[in-house]
Amino acid sequence: MEILRQRILQDGRALPGGIIKVDSFLNHQLDPNLMMEVAKEFARRLEGRNINKIITIEASGIAPAILLGYVMQLPVVFIKKKTPKTMSDFYVTEVHSFTKDRWYTVCIAEDYLSAEDNVVFVDDFLAYGNAARGAIDLCTMSGANLEAMCFIIEKGFQGGGDQLRREGYDLISLAIIDADADGQIKFRD
Amino acid sequence: MEILRQRILQDGRALPGGIIKVDSFLNHQLDPNLMMEVAKEFARRLEGRNINKIITIEASGIAPAILLGYVMQLPVVFIKKKTPKTMSDFYVTEVHSFTKDRWYTVCIAEDYLSAEDNVVFVDDFLAYGNAARGAIDLCTMSGANLEAMCFIIEKGFQGGGDQLRREGYDLISLAIIDADADGQIKFRD
Numbered sequence: 001m002e003i004l005r006q007r008i009l010q011d012g013r014a015l016p017g018g019i020i021k022v023d024s025f026l027n028h029q030l031d032p033n034l035m036m037e038v039a040k041e042f043a044r045r046l047e048g049r050n051i052n053k054i055i056t057i058e059a060s061g062i063a064p065a066i067l068l069g070y071v072m073q074l075p076v077v078f079i080k081k082k083t084p085k086t087m088s089d090f091y092v093t094e095v096h097s098f099t100k101d102r103w104y105t106v107c108i109a110e111d112y113l114s115a116e117d118n119v120v121f122v123d124d125f126l127a128y129g130n131a132a133r134g135a136i137d138l139c140t141m142s143g144a145n146l147e148a149m150c151f152i153i154e155k156g157f158q159g160g161g162d163q164l165r166r167e168g169y170d171l172i173s174l175a176i177i178d179a180d181a182d183g184q185i186k187f188r189d
Numbered sequence: 190m191e192i193l194r195q196r197i198l199q200d201g202r203a204l205p206g207g208i209i210k211v212d213s214f215l216n217h218q219l220d221p222n223l224m225m226e227v228a229k230e231f232a233r234r235l236e237g238r239n240i241n242k243i244i245t246i247e248a249s250g251i252a253p254a255i256l257l258g259y260v261m262q263l264p265v266v267f268i269k270k271k272t273p274k275t276m277s278d279f280y281v282t283e284v285h286s287f288t289k290d291r292w293y294t295v296c297i298a299e300d301y302l303s304a305e306d307n308v309v310f311v312d313d314f315l316a317y318g319n320a321a322r323g324a325i326d327l328c329t330m331s332g333a334n335l336e337a338m339c340f341i342i343e344k345g346f347q348g349g350g351d352q353l354r355r356e357g358y359d360l361i362s363l364a365i366i367d368a369d370a371d372g373q374i375k376f377r378d
Contacts, residue, residue, distance in 0.1 A: 029264055033259070078248065089229055112213075
């Protein structure tokens with residue numbers, strides 16, 4: 001997706017430790033027009049599939065997911081990182097965050113994910129694939145079919161995406177960054 | 190906002206402990222069309238004000254905020270509940286969560302909130318007003334002007350909104366629930 005690549009080159013920064021800093025437009029401050037273009041591109045690539053629901057994970061996945069839900073006219077469910085008092089029956093799994101360097105519990109209410117569902121998972125970043133694995137776990141527990149997984153930026157150099165592809169998952173990544181060794185961002189063709 | 194009230198009556202539930210359960214359309218599963226109508230209504234009520242930025246707090250505020258950003262063509266910044274490794278200079282304050290019964294740290298990067306900004310704060314719920322107080326703190330620290338605060342549902346019976354109004358803050362609440370004593374939801378006129 002060319003406008004996304006241009007924006008990453010213009011406003012993104014590769015920091016030591018494999019961090020791609022895009023908080024001026026993607027995961028702290030958000031550019032709603034870029035986000036809408038991202039959502040439309042996801043929708044275009046998902047055309048013709050019989051998806052009935054979008055799932056994402058709080059917090060940075062919510063913005064692209066709600067816009068994709070609006071474009072595709074589908075409900076959106078966001079996986080929560082805590083078990084709220086207001087929810088009783090849910091599927092729960094554990095996810096490791098590389099950026100925050102800790103494990104956390106994620107959950108989704110049984111009411112909103114079931115064997116009737118054919119879902120797409122949306123997130124801002126794919127790095128080692130830990131959040132994606134959490135979504136896979138929750139789909140497996142509920143019996144939902146995970147039709148595809150959509151990411152705005154894939155950090156190809158961290159390998160999570162390629163491993164998921166080898167396992168047969170259908171991944172849609174709008175920009176795959178393959179190297180940041182010298183602090184320069186290089187996209188996979 | 191009539192369609193919101195109808196939806197709350199149809200799909201919401203008043204639970205013991207002052208909890209209004211709306212997770213089928215508002216804060217776990219999201220109805221993107223209702224969210225878009227909410228955003229348009231916020232935009233209508235904010236018309237003519239010189240707002241240059243929308244701020245919200247993760248996670249449930251992000252969906253209405255990004256849609257409002259899209260409708261008003263303004264950038265959105267979401268206040269984070271952790272201090273990420275990828276951010277260095279930020280304003281930090283403490284917020285108490287009634288629902289989760291704990292204190293947590295919230296922050297916003299100095300790059301994205303400053304004395305140049307005239308902002309509106311958006312969130313899904315206003316209850317005791319704790320998240321709103323966090324946003325007020327961060328605006329005060331940065332020198333930003335907090336022009337108005339927008340909420341989808343205000344739990345009037347918990348008093349946070351009325352206290353903020355007494356202090357002079359400009360609140361836009363699309364549905365104010367004033368009583369749930371008998372498990373019935375009653376709206377303020």
